[in-house]
Amino acid sequence: MYVQLPFDELKVDPNQKKRIAYFYDADIGNYAYGAGHPMKPHRIRMAHSLIMNYGLYKKMEIYRAKPATKQEMCQFHTDEYIDFISRVSPDNLDLFAKEQIKFNVGDDCPVFDGLFEYCGISGGGSMEGAARLNRGKCDIAINYAGGLHHAKKSEASGFCYLNDIVLGIIELLRYHPRVLYIDIDVHHGDGVEEAFYTTDRVMTCSFHKYGEFFPGTGELRDIGVGKGKYHSVNVPLRDGIDDATYKSIFEPLISKIVEWYQPSAIVLQCGGDSLSGDRLGCFNLSMSGHANCINFVKSFNIPLMVVGGGGYTMRNVARTWAFESGLLNNVILPTELPYNEYYEYYAPDYKLDVRPSNMYNSNSPEFLDKILTNIISNLENTKHAPSVQMNVVPNDAEDLGDIEEDTAEAMDTKGGSEIARDSAIQPDNEFYEEDFKDKEDRMIIDSKDVTEHKSAPATTATTPKEEESSTTKLTDEELKEIREMNESI
Numbered sequence: 001m002y003v004q005l006p007f008d009e010l011k012v013d014p015n016q017k018k019r020i021a022y023f024y025d026a027d028i029g030n031y032a033y034g035a036g037h038p039m040k041p042h043r044i045r046m047a048h049s050l051i052m053n054y055g056l057y058k059k060m061e062i063y064r065a066k067p068a069t070k071q072e073m074c075q076f077h078t079d080e081y082i083d084f085i086s087r088v089s090p091d092n093l094d095l096f097a098k099e100q101i102k103f104n105v106g107d108d109c110p111v112f113d114g115l116f117e118y119c120g121i122s123g124g125g126s127m128e129g130a131a132r133l134n135r136g137k138c139d140i141a142i143n144y145a146g147g148l149h150h151a152k153k154s155e156a157s158g159f160c161y162l163n164d165i166v167l168g169i170i171e172l173l174r175y176h177p178r179v180l181y182i183d184i185d186v187h188h189g190d191g192v193e194e195a196f197y198t199t200d201r202v203m204t205c206s207f208h209k210y211g212e213f214f215p216g217t218g219e220l221r222d223i224g225v226g227k228g229k230y231h232s233v234n235v236p237l238r239d240g241i242d243d244a245t246y247k248s249i250f251e252p253l254i255s256k257i258v259e260w261y262q263p264s265a266i267v268l269q270c271g272g273d274s275l276s277g278d279r280l281g282c283f284n285l286s287m288s289g290h291a292n293c294i295n296f297v298k299s300f301n302i303p304l305m306v307v308g309g310g311g312y313t314m315r316n317v318a319r320t321w322a323f324e325s326g327l328l329n330n331v332i333l334p335t336e337l338p339y340n341e342y343y344e345y346y347a348p349d350y351k352l353d354v355r356p357s358n359m360y361n362s363n364s365p366e367f368l369d370k371i372l373t374n375i376i377s378n379l380e381n382t383k384h385a386p387s388v389q390m391n392v393v394p395n396d397a398e399d400l401g402d403i404e405e406d407t408a409e410a411m412d413t414k415g416g417s418e419i420a421r422d423s424a425i426q427p428d429n430e431f432y433e434e435d436f437k438d439k440e441d442r443m444i445i446d447s448k449d450v451t452e453h454k455s456a457p458a459t460t461a462t463t464p465k466e467e468e469s470s471t472t473k474l475t476d477e478e479l480k481e482i483r484e485m486n487e488s489i
């Protein structure tokens with residue numbers, strides 16, 4: 001069943017136009033896990049700087065999302081866990097000795113200054129990205145501050161505290177009967193898998209190193225339970241997988257899943273630790289090999305959310321996410337790096353490339369054949385997309401208000417409406433849509449459809465992420481400001 005495909009040069013169709021919403025908050029690069037910690041949010045700022053200096057801001061709409069609120073975070077996480085995250089700081093850490101153990105905060109997941117705000121930015125981008133996709137306001141949403149796939153309902157794990165992906169998928173499930181989650185981080189996407197392990201509304205598919213490697217889960221035989229049986233797909237790989245080999249297992253598998261499961265939205269986690277030369281990873285993908293996955297998933301023309309994830313050799317993560325942002329915009333970015341604030345990081349070649357090494361590929365064709373055969377035979381059971389009970393749901397909460405009255409004078413409990421506050425900080429010609437509600441009845445699945453499980457989301461009980469009216473589209477001036485701010489750091 002396994003056939004090794006040739007790895008061809010990546011191609012885009014420059015005539016194809018995708019509407020892309022790119023989420024970035026300039027604060028993200030200021031958070032630090034602590035000296036010597038491999039996870040460095042600064043890499044997101046480096047990627048952003050490349051994206052801007054390559055001129056991609058001319059093609060995408062750039063947003064700073066409103067940070068996720070505690071209430072929104074608790075759509076997946078427990079109240080007591082989020083409460084802890086919001087209160088703990090390096091200064092009061094000794095008051096939380098018991099909680100640190102309970103919520104797995106410590107070495108891998110240290111408490112650092114601004115932890116809660118950091119989580120808010122990561123979660124806000126994924127939730128608002130999902131909300132925009134739901135409204136049909138974009139074809140692709142990008143949030144490189146997201147992708148934190150290890151976070152659990154009540155526990156931090158693997159450098160992740162808030163599972164922005166689960167929150168984004170819960171938002172998508174308000175409108176989409178079936179969501180496909182694809183994870184190309186070198187680590188197993190355990191937090192997302194666990195959250196949706198018992199439901200057929202989300203299919204998760206994780207490609208990862210398996211065997212004496214964090215987090216230790218993601219065996220071939222872990223396929224989901226109850227209604228979720230056959231809706232968790234695990235592709236356990238060995239060290240040194242190269243571009244052609246990865247493509248040869250990724251493409252046929254994703255094709256089959258899309259054909260049989262028929263997702264109406266896809267979330268793609270683009271962890272950069274599967275790249276060759278990663279500080280923690282052990283795969284051998286070049287930038288093109290990694291980016292081929294993004295290009296392939298995009299080719300299905302299904303509403304797509306792209307999130308970040310791991311990636312511990314900063315210069316390579318930044319290069320790859322910039323290149324992939326180009327692909328999503330149907331542009332192959334030129335190899336010569338534009339001058340940018342972090343130019344010296346890209347020495348000595350200053351090129352937009354991550355090259356593979358000569359490491360041994362431990363994934364034999366026989367091994368991959370066994371994996372592919374096993375997974376495809378399980379997937380046969382999903383051939384007929386699950387029939388879901390569709391109900392008309394009432395309009396979202398914010399529809400209850402009268403937009404006409406939502407002026408700067410209108411006072412609500414927050415001391416002024418979102419729209420009023422936003423219009424106060426936006427010039428008149430700036431982006432926000434007054435007609436931001438579709439009035440059509442929407443279909444959503446009965447909550448009975450979601451099997452009881454400690455982590456299964458109650459899909460109908462969620463509060464919608466506030467609409468794009470709460471999102472600031474950056475003006476040219478603000479973009480310039482971001483660039484200047486970056487320069488001064």
Ligand SMILES: [Zn+2]
Nearest residue numbers: 185187273310
């Ligand atoms: Zn990872």
